Amino acid sequence: MTSRETRKDKRAAVLPAREGIQKAVTGFLKKALERGCFEAVMMPVRAPETRSYAWLMVKNPELLDEAAPLPPVMSVQGGRALSSLTKHGAPPLSIGVVLRPCEARAAVELVKLKQIQLDDVHVITIDCPGALPLKDYVRGGENALDRFQALLEHWDEDGAIRPACERCHRFSLDISDEDRPLAPSSKNGAFPVEIHIGLLGENKEEILLIPLNPSGEETLEKLGLTPDRPLDGWAARVRALRKKKEEKRRAGHEEFKKEISGLDRFLAVFDACINCHNCQNVCPVCYCQQCHFDSPRQHLTAQRYLDRARRRGALRLPLDPLLFHLGRMSHMVLSCVSCGACEDACPVSIPVGKVFSLVADETQPHFQYTAGKSADEPLPLQSFLKSEFCEVETPSECREHQSPEVKSHA
Amino acid sequence: MSVRIGVYVCECGPNIPDKIDIDKVLEDIAPLNNVAAAKRFRLLCSNDGKKYLADEIRKEKLTHLVVAACSPREHEKTFMQVCVEAGLNPYLFQMVNIREQCAWMIPDKAEATRMAAKHIRAGISRVALHGPLSKKELTVNPDVLIIGGGISGIEAALSLASKTRKVAIIERSDSLGGRTGKLSRLLLHQGTDVSVLREKIEKIEKDENISVLTGCEVTDIRGFLGNFEVRIESSGEEAVSRSIVVGAVVVATGCELWDGYDPAVYGAGNIDDVVTAAEFEDMIAAGKILLKNGKPPRSVALIHCVGRKEKGYCSKVCCLYALKFAHHLRDSRAPAEVYEFYSDLCLPEKTDQEYFDGAVKKGVHFLRTENVRVEKRNGHIVVEHGDGAGKKKTLEVDMAVLAPALVPPPGSEKLARMLNIPLDETGFFKEAHAMLDPVAAPIEGVYIAGCASGPKNINESVVQAQAASGKILSTLVPGKTLEPEVKISVINEDLCTGCQTCLSVCFYGAISFQAHKGVSAVNEAICRGCGSCVGSCPSGAISSRHFTYRQLYEEIFEALR
Numbered sequence A: 001m002t003s004r005e006t007r008k009d010k011r012a013a014v015l016p017a018r019e020g021i022q023k024a025v026t027g028f029l030k031k032a033l034e035r036g037c038f039e040a041v042m043m044p045v046r047a048p049e050t051r052s053y054a055w056l057m058v059k060n061p062e063l064l065d066e067a068a069p070l071p072p073v074m075s076v077q078g079g080r081a082l083s084s085l086t087k088h089g090a091p092p093l094s095i096g097v098v099l100r101p102c103e104a105r106a107a108v109e110l111v112k113l114k115q116i117q118l119d120d121v122h123v124i125t126i127d128c129p130g131a132l133p134l135k136d137y138v139r140g141g142e143n144a145l146d147r148f149q150a151l152l153e154h155w156d157e158d159g160a161i162r163p164a165c166e167r168c169h170r171f172s173l174d175i176s177d178e179d180r181p182l183a184p185s186s187k188n189g190a191f192p193v194e195i196h197i198g199l200l201g202e203n204k205e206e207i208l209l210i211p212l213n214p215s216g217e218e219t220l221e222k223l224g225l226t227p228d229r230p231l232d233g234w235a236a237r238v239r240a241l242r243k244k245k246e247e248k249r250r251a252g253h254e255e256f257k258k259e260i261s262g263l264d265r266f267l268a269v270f271d272a273c274i275n276c277h278n279c280q281n282v283c284p285v286c287y288c289q290q291c292h293f294d295s296p297r298q299h300l301t302a303q304r305y306l307d308r309a310r311r312r313g314a315l316r317l318p319l320d321p322l323l324f325h326l327g328r329m330s331h332m333v334l335s336c337v338s339c340g341a342c343e344d345a346c347p348v349s350i351p352v353g354k355v356f357s358l359v360a361d362e363t364q365p366h367f368q369y370t371a372g373k374s375a376d377e378p379l380p381l382q383s384f385l386k387s388e389f390c391e392v393e394t395p396s397e398c399r400e401h402q403s404p405e406v407k408s409h410a
Numbered sequence B: 001m002s003v004r005i006g007v008y009v010c011e012c013g014p015n016i017p018d019k020i021d022i023d024k025v026l027e028d029i030a031p032l033n034n035v036a037a038a039k040r041f042r043l044l045c046s047n048d049g050k051k052y053l054a055d056e057i058r059k060e061k062l063t064h065l066v067v068a069a070c071s072p073r074e075h076e077k078t079f080m081q082v083c084v085e086a087g088l089n090p091y092l093f094q095m096v097n098i099r100e101q102c103a104w105m106i107p108d109k110a111e112a113t114r115m116a117a118k119h120i121r122a123g124i125s126r127v128a129l130h131g132p133l134s135k136k137e138l139t140v141n142p143d144v145l146i147i148g149g150g151i152s153g154i155e156a157a158l159s160l161a162s163k164t165r166k167v168a169i170i171e172r173s174d175s176l177g178g179r180t181g182k183l184s185r186l187l188l189h190q191g192t193d194v195s196v197l198r199e200k201i202e203k204i205e206k207d208e209n210i211s212v213l214t215g216c217e218v219t220d221i222r223g224f225l226g227n228f229e230v231r232i233e234s235s236g237e238e239a240v241s242r243s244i245v246v247g248a249v250v251v252a253t254g255c256e257l258w259d260g261y262d263p264a265v266y267g268a269g270n271i272d273d274v275v276t277a278a279e280f281e282d283m284i285a286a287g288k289i290l291l292k293n294g295k296p297p298r299s300v301a302l303i304h305c306v307g308r309k310e311k312g313y314c315s316k317v318c319c320l321y322a323l324k325f326a327h328h329l330r331d332s333r334a335p336a337e338v339y340e341f342y343s344d345l346c347l348p349e350k351t352d353q354e355y356f357d358g359a360v361k362k363g364v365h366f367l368r369t370e371n372v373r374v375e376k377r378n379g380h381i382v383v384e385h386g387d388g389a390g391k392k393k394t395l396e397v398d399m400a401v402l403a404p405a406l407v408p409p410p411g412s413e414k415l416a417r418m419l420n421i422p423l424d425e426t427g428f429f430k431e432a433h434a435m436l437d438p439v440a441a442p443i444e445g446v447y448i449a450g451c452a453s454g455p456k457n458i459n460e461s462v463v464q465a466q467a468a469s470g471k472i473l474s475t476l477v478p479g480k481t482l483e484p485e486v487k488i489s490v491i492n493e494d495l496c497t498g499c500q501t502c503l504s505v506c507f508y509g510a511i512s513f514q515a516h517k518g519v520s521a522v523n524e525a526i527c528r529g530c531g532s533c534v535g536s537c538p539s540g541a542i543s544s545r546h547f548t549y550r551q552l553y554e555e556i557f558e559a560l561r
Helices: A021-034 A061-066 A078-086 A101-112 A134-140 A142-154 A214-222 A232-260 A263-269 A278-282 A302-312 A321-335 A341-345 A352-367 A386-392 A404-409 B022-029 B047-059 B072-085 B099-103 B109-127 B151-160 B195-206 B277-286 B318-331 B352-361 B412-419 B458-475 B501-505 B532-536 B549-560
Strands: A011-016 A040-046 A053-058 A095-099 A121-126 A195-198 A206-211 B005-010 B035-041 B064-069 B093-097 B144-147 B167-171 B210-214 B216-224 B227-234 B241-246 B248-251 B274-276 B299-306 B337-342 B365-368 B373-377 B380-386 B392-397 B399-404 B446-448 B489-491 B511-514 B519-522 B542-544
Touching (some): A011 A021, A053 A061, A053 A078, A078 A101, A095 A101, A101 A121, A195 A214, A278 A341, A341 A352, B005 B047, B005 B109, B022 B035, B022 B109, B035 B047, B047 B064, B047 B072, B064 B072, B064 B109, B072 B093, B093 B099, B099 B109, B109 B549, B144 B151, B144 B241, B151 B195, B151 B248, B151 B458, B227 B248, B274 B277, B489 B519, B532 B542
Parallel strands (some): A040 A095, A095 A121, B064 B093, B144 B167, B248 B446, B274 B399, B299 B399, B337 B365
Antiparallel strands (some): A040 A053, B216 B227, B227 B241, B380 B392
């Protein structure tokens, strides 16, 4: 199969899921390990006797029994987990990793920032119904797990999932209404995912394994699976749900924008901020060894504190909580994939994720850029188009942007 | 060790005291922390002034110096030299401009005084955080690498080579001479053959200070003026690779005839007796102009401007060589009828008009037209052209000679990337400034001569080769030492995450990624201290040695207080 095939020709392999999705996917991964598709699997595993999910790298298929390819919460952002493993080069064994689409998008950004190397990493994504807010999960006990189970069945539980998930329209592959090829692909090419697991097929007792590149096809072959199920039904349901989510996102952003417009109202959002920097710590895209705002540069002499206090009449300590957010925003918002990890991590429940995804949605288009879409699309931070200079630097040399007075003299 | 900052306010003649109450300024700053001396002097840049400062540095045992006077562009170096002579590191010095930035701009004396004090306080805050940077010295390598063995390369080599300066010419083909070497006659002195070139090549072969590497190409260049490391590989059967070190590089890669024109329009290649200028030149050199059937042509069409519209520029030399062909054809014992089809005539040199008039006198026909087509009809070559009034006319000829555009040779892009020389829209190398600096590349130590930067005739190529040589002879003096920039950037390896954003902004190629460490590093000899990388690093892992975060913060804070 070439990467240019249309949705109509792309087909999926089908796996039965009578015991539920989690078991079906773990079953597939176990088999893949046994058949040598990869040598280890990286995925969230529930630690015994606790309720938390930790990313583990597992070689022994039996340990996958407690694994949750789609955990009810996003504890550590998958992109971040991958970068901690592959920052200094690809590991010496091949790995299969299951990621939520937002985690895969974060991974794409991190590849471009040279923090992840995907050689010999087999990325598998999965349709994502969302995740429960971390706080709710921690407090909610077994109820929370039931709620997530219902979510996997109905896919439309308002109020149960994180706010970031509620307004997420990129919960599946990037397919459109036009007759466009399914997600671009080649092993370490534009979007380096080899198999996407479709959960929105017509039959709830099945999962669809959609190969996206030759590596994915090879994996299915090794498992003795033939992709022969057409995707129309699944694609239609994804599109319908996406439309709903897009509208929710748009409406949500519009409303929020009104709430926070004007400096006073914007400041009010961050009033409760305690400067813990959790949001920066969990963000997959924030890759600096030491954040500027954690560095000694932030330490001023007592004299400077006094000077500032004198000018303003009063001084909030520690200094400049808003500056931290604006600074972080200007550094990473063009790569923000709206995963919402920041919002989950805030101990005082500031809607950080909402602010950042709103700003991301409005700033990325200025660079004709969508974070996480393609590993071939260069980061706006690192690309310089000569054509852009003429607007600001040398209007007299640029015919397009010359002022009328200059033009008339030419 | 305690910090003792000396602050000296210069009166600059009447310039400053007229507009600023200097005593008030001194009152304001004298009590500041770490200020050991705050004094005024009439003219610090005078000999007396410089002596006074040196004495003060020693007497007051100053650890830092601030001079408030004119612009640093005028006298920063002067006072840095004073520091050196007085035993104070010259980078523990800050110059504050209270003339252009206060006295000359602010009409109200009270306001000007206040601003001057503010500027000086800012300078004092900053200087306390300066580090004692030290200059490095490198002895330059005076040798030169010339890329390209055509007329420009040959001329440059002969101008440059000496006992104290070795020259290496590297030429892709098997022999020196380039396009000039293939000419039958040189134009300016009609009747002069190219033995002049032969003589130059022989001189080179005899010169023990010039080495000629034919069949070789440059595969890597790194470095800076006075120290370029070049890797050369030979393209023969035995691929031999070697490295040499030179102090300057001359790019003399020349040009070639464009062959991308539409054969359906111009017929070359698929119609017999439609030839390019180069092929016609070979015929002249061989001594006979003959058609495919062995007979001499009775009529020849010379087609100018092949590719001018497509390429967007005039190739300058074709009108003249077409005239050369025309004269040659008319001078023969059985002269052929000659028709020159042109869209514009380019006759810029002082002898060109005469040459043209001579061709007219000899009966050459000149037809001005756009949209020429050369086709084969009924076994004959037909030139179809517009007649200027909108109609199409045709002319039957025995032979047609095409004058195609001159274009950069293959491999130019690769070389441009290696050397960090931009190419312009036409694909030729871009000089530092087309009018004011035409033989220098934007990178110091690299020069461009001849057609490498655009179509030129031999005269211009020779001039450029000599100009580039002149520049090298005066800057790359054997035994000279270079001081690379001191106020450069430095990368903190502990903070660097290896994202390589800094590499994408460094114009000088001074930053490289160290794969084994996973971090980037600045080459101290190439860095120019522009600070682009400092600004681009999201982690703040890069700082400038003389513009640290803390220095700037304190200076700005004090200025805004």
